[in-house]
Amino acid sequence: MRKSILSSLMLALCLCVLALSGCASSKDTNQLDRQTYAYSAAIRWGDFEGAWTLVDPKYREAHPLSDVELERYKQVQIAGYRDLAEQVLPDGDVVREIEIDVVNRHTLTQRQTRYTERWRFDAESKTWWLVVGLPDLWQD
Known part of the structure; x- marks a missing residue:
């Protein structure tokens, strides 16, 4: 009987650990969903400066967005933004x-x-960052 109780406690402990690890990953997923939604909304509404704030600070520092590039984004209207696949x-x-x-x-x-x-989770800031910059809307 003592063995049965111990086994039940161990099983309950394992289930709790699994449940907690599931909560942590779903929290990251929820945060990613919020970030990608905010980013896609900014793009759809033509708020490229707002979208730029969701780009990884390291990328922004290495590839600063010029006034000319911002003006170029003002020449287009986004009529659709569709997620095709995620991996x-x-x-x-x-x-x-x-x-x-x-x-x-x-x-x-x-x-x-x-x-x-491409989105990367930064554990230090607990934030998902876009690491590829704004879309190139003028590619051939």
């Missing part, structure tokens, strides 16, 4: 394939472009 990489980063409908404000022509986002 968790072995290092924990998340890659998302995105399709963006872009309208040139001057010619009113619309085209589609694809963009691959």
Whole structure:
């Protein structure tokens, strides 16, 4: 009987540990969902400066966004932003394939472009950062 109680306690302890580890990963996933939603909303509304704040600070420092680049983003309207696929990489980063409908404000022509986002979790700041910069909406 004592052995049965001990086994039950060990099983309960293992289940608690698994449940807690599940909570931690779902918290990271929820935070990633919030970050990607905020980023996609900023892009959809043409708030590229707001989207820029969700880019990894190291990337922003290495690749500063110029006034000319910001003005170029003002020449387009985003008509659609769709998540096509998402994959968790072995290092924990998340890659998302995105399709963006872009309208040139001057010619009113619309085209589609694809963009691959890569998100990294920074344990120190407990934040997910986009590590690839803003989408290149002028690629050929």
